[in-house]
Amino acid sequence: xxxxxxxxxxxxxxxxxxxxxxxxxxxxxxxxxxxxxxxxxxxxxxxxxxxxxxxxxxxxxxxxxxxxxxxxxxxxxxxxxxxxxxxxxxxxxxxxxxxxxxxxxxxxxxxxxxxxxxxxxxxxxxxxxxxxxxxxxxxxxxxxxxxxxxxxxxxxxxxxxxxxxxxxxxxxxxxxxxxxxxxxxx
Amino acid sequence: xxxxxxxxxxxxxxxxxxxxxxxxxxxxxxxxxxxxxxxxxxxxxxxxxxxxxxxxxxxxxxxxxxxxxxxxxxxxxxxxxxxxxxxxxxxxxxxxxxxxxxxxxxxxxxxxxxxxxxxxxxxxxxxxxxxxxxxxxxxxxxxxxxxxxxxxxxxxxxxxxxxxxxxxxxxxxxxxxxxxxxxxxxxxxxxxxxxxxxxxxxxxxxxxxxxxxxxxxxxxxxxxxxxxxxxxxxxxxxxxxxxxxxxxxxxxxxxxxxxxxxxxxxxxxxxxxxxxxxxxxxxxxxxxxxxxxxxxxxxxxxxxxxxxxxxxxxxxxxxxxxxxxxxxxxxxxxxxxxxxxxxxxxxxxxxxxxxxxxx
Numbered sequence: 001x002x003x004x005x006x007x008x009x010x011x012x013x014x015x016x017x018x019x020x021x022x023x024x025x026x027x028x029x030x031x032x033x034x035x036x037x038x039x040x041x042x043x044x045x046x047x048x049x050x051x052x053x054x055x056x057x058x059x060x061x062x063x064x065x066x067x068x069x070x071x072x073x074x075x076x077x078x079x080x081x082x083x084x085x086x087x088x089x090x091x092x093x094x095x096x097x098x099x100x101x102x103x104x105x106x107x108x109x110x111x112x113x114x115x116x117x118x119x120x121x122x123x124x125x126x127x128x129x130x131x132x133x134x135x136x137x138x139x140x141x142x143x144x145x146x147x148x149x150x151x152x153x154x155x156x157x158x159x160x161x162x163x164x165x166x167x168x169x170x171x172x173x174x175x176x177x178x179x180x181x182x183x184x185x186x
Numbered sequence: 187x188x189x190x191x192x193x194x195x196x197x198x199x200x201x202x203x204x205x206x207x208x209x210x211x212x213x214x215x216x217x218x219x220x221x222x223x224x225x226x227x228x229x230x231x232x233x234x235x236x237x238x239x240x241x242x243x244x245x246x247x248x249x250x251x252x253x254x255x256x257x258x259x260x261x262x263x264x265x266x267x268x269x270x271x272x273x274x275x276x277x278x279x280x281x282x283x284x285x286x287x288x289x290x291x292x293x294x295x296x297x298x299x300x301x302x303x304x305x306x307x308x309x310x311x312x313x314x315x316x317x318x319x320x321x322x323x324x325x326x327x328x329x330x331x332x333x334x335x336x337x338x339x340x341x342x343x344x345x346x347x348x349x350x351x352x353x354x355x356x357x358x359x360x361x362x363x364x365x366x367x368x369x370x371x372x373x374x375x376x377x378x379x380x381x382x383x384x385x386x387x388x389x390x391x392x393x394x395x396x397x398x399x400x401x402x403x404x405x406x407x408x409x410x411x412x413x414x415x416x417x418x419x420x421x422x423x424x425x426x427x428x429x430x431x432x433x434x435x436x437x438x439x440x441x442x443x444x445x446x447x448x449x450x451x452x453x454x455x456x457x458x459x460x461x462x463x464x465x466x467x468x469x470x471x472x473x474x475x476x477x478x479x480x481x482x483x484x485x486x487x488x489x490x491x492x493x494x495x496x497x498x499x500x501x502x503x504x505x506x507x508x509x510x511x512x513x514x515x516x517x518x519x520x521x522x523x524x525x526x527x528x529x530x531x532x533x534x535x536x537x538x539x540x541x542x543x544x545x
Contacts, residue, residue: 123193130200138203146207150490154218161193163220175218181235181256182214184462 024052026076027061028069034076040083046133066131071124078113078137106140114144119161194220201226209490230494231257233486234542236466237450237457239473240273240281240294241536250294252495253479253533255450255471256463258513260481261495275369276455276539277319289315289323289338294539295486295493304338304346312336314369314454316377324372325349326389326400328364328379334398335370335377335389352398362387362402368419369454373428380420380430384409406430421456423447431456431470435527441520444468453537465511473538474515474530493541 023035042049051057064072106114114122122141129137149157158165167175176183196204201223208216210232217224231254238261239253252261271283271290283290289304289312304323312325323346325336334352341347363382364370370379370389377389379400387400415432423429424447431451445468448461452472461467484495515530 119193123191123196126196126200130197138200142200142203143207145204149204149216150209150212152212152215154215157215157219161219163192163194163223166194166220167218171221172218175214175224179214179217181232181463182211184464 024048024057025059025061026072027058027063028067028072029065030069032069032072033061034069034072036076036079037083040079044079044082044134044136046135048132064132067128068124070121071128074117074121074125075128075132075134075137081109081113082136104136104139106143110140111144114140194222196222198226207490210492210494228496230487230496231259231261231482231484233493233495235463236448236461237459237538237540237542239453239533239536240276240539241533251481252539253473253475253536255466255511255514258479260479261484262481263484263486273535273537274315274454275317276537277317278540280317280319281537281539282315282317282323284312284315286311289325291317291323295488302344302346305348307336307349313364316370316372318372322391324370324377324389326370326377326379327352328362328370328381328387328400333362333387333400335394335400336398337391337394350394350398352394365418365420367417367452367454368456371420371422371428373422373426378420378428380418382418384418386420417452419451419456421451421458423458424460429458433472444519450538455538457538457540459540459542466516469511469516469518471514471516473533473536474527475533476513476515476526476530478531479513 022038024038024041026034026036028034038052042052051062056062067075114125117125122144126138126141126145128134129141148160152160157163205213205216205226210230213227213230217227233252233254235256236254239255241251241253242249250263250265252263253259254261271285274282274284274289276282279294281292281294283292283301287306289307291302291304307325310327313328314324314326316324316326318324321340323338323340325338327333327335336349336351338346338349362385364387365380365382368380370377372378375391377391377400379387379389381387381402384405386403386406388403389398389400415434417433419431419433421429421431431449433451444458446460447458447468448463448466449470450457450459451470452474482495483498485498486493487496515527
């Protein structure tokens with residue numbers, strides 16, 4: 001079980017089908033195969049780390065039935081990019097108040113990585129990250145989703161995320177009452 | 187894939203992760219999107235709607251308590267303050283306190299009980315201590331022959347330099363008494379003191395090396411003739427003007443428009459703020475309560491630079507909109523309606539603080 005390879009040895013994705021000691025092969029729900037650095041997979045995903053440690057990795061492609069090929073490609077892409085990036089000081093939260101969730105701000109390349117995704121791809125990626133126990137990728141994707149709704153009205157949020165308004169008038173009024181401070185007009 | 191399941195059915199644990207990254211002010215919109223999303227919302231109370239009245243739960247040592255006039259609730263955090271220290275001034279999130287021989291400075295939002303002690307005060311205790319919120323601390327003497335300001339400056343490494351005192355005795359000084367419940371006010375880089383007869387005094391930092399005295403100015407023109415009041419408070423308005431509020435209990439109502447703002451006074455610090463809360467507009471609030479508010483035990487939680495009180499227990503938050511100012515004594519300018527004053531309870535040892543500028 002060689003989990004802890006040095007960063008320098010982390011390799012570019014290589015489209016090799018045969019088993020390789022430094023990579024693992026993952027299979028999407030629609031049967032596509034993807035290769036990812038074993039070191040990065042184990043470091044970034046608690047689920048994959050568990051599978052690698054437990055020896056339940058299939059050399060012919062470990063089945064990830066819950067993840068489609070587009071999302072899996074993004075996961076693998078993220079792992080490989082992460083393996084090649086040098087963590088910066090920005091990873092340390094600079095917040096000062098007493099009870100700040102210790103979120104780490106996404107790095108520049110991580111922002112770019114999620115910015116180019118369509119809404120559907122982002123949705124699938126956040127679910128894949130959740131399924132695979134990828135805390136850092138969850139940080140980055142949830143950060144992106146929160147940015148998409150920051151400062152918006154309920155109507156605007158529904159529009160961005162294509163959500164159907166399932167409230168009755170009475171319920172909406174109840175929310176306005178309960179959170180009255182947010183609905184004062186100037 | 188996304189079309190079939192859709193954002194509105196995102197699992198709750200993921201919704202919570204998103205919600206935790208949203209500024210508090212967007213939480214209501216998040217909840218308003220759909221029922222499923224609202225189901226992950228947790229109770230919180232914004233800190234920035236109005237200034238808050240900070241007091242200590244017991245005199246002496248004690249947990250910090252923030253009274254919100256908007257919610258008419260007291261929010262208590264477990265941080266304790268130095269025993270037997272008196273509140274001196276509040277600048278944003280900074281609270282300055284004074285004990286017998288020392289001045290203490292604390293950041294209300296920093297780690298538990300973190301208090302910074304300034305160099306010892308080496309003779310008479312200061313009448314007032316005013317902090318500019320960054321580097322300068324003024325200890326002000328305002329009584330009698332001894333008047334002037336001592337100064338301490340914070341170095342880059344965060345430590346405070348020794349106090350630099352004014353010259354000990356002012357030649358030919360006359361007896362003045364400053365308004366006892368009102369701090370000197372920093373305005374345009376100088377420190378202003380309001381005296382009981384309506385005179386203003388100014389301390390100019392650049393002249394500290396000459397003597398450190400306060401320069402007594404003439405009475406402001408508007409005070410001429412009828413300066414008669416029970417309490418007077420000096421403050422800098424939200425527009426950066428130096429203003430005074432004079433409180434009396436008899437006489438003709440004053441017709442001045444606050445232009446929709448609210449004035450929070452009655453403590454060492456006084457604040458004038460714009461407010462979106464309609465029932466608060468054009469009113470003056472004093473730290474006097476008609477009935478004692480419920481206490482909620484909370485943490486102060488920062489979300490994207492916005493601060494809110496989050497209850498430590500998971501008891502559901504009660505609806506709070508109904509209060510409409512019935513809990514705290516206030517006076518609408520120009521109003522001739524009598525307001526019960528003497529039946530109200532004063533919130534002792536309290537001071538207004540403002541978190542709206544902490545963003």
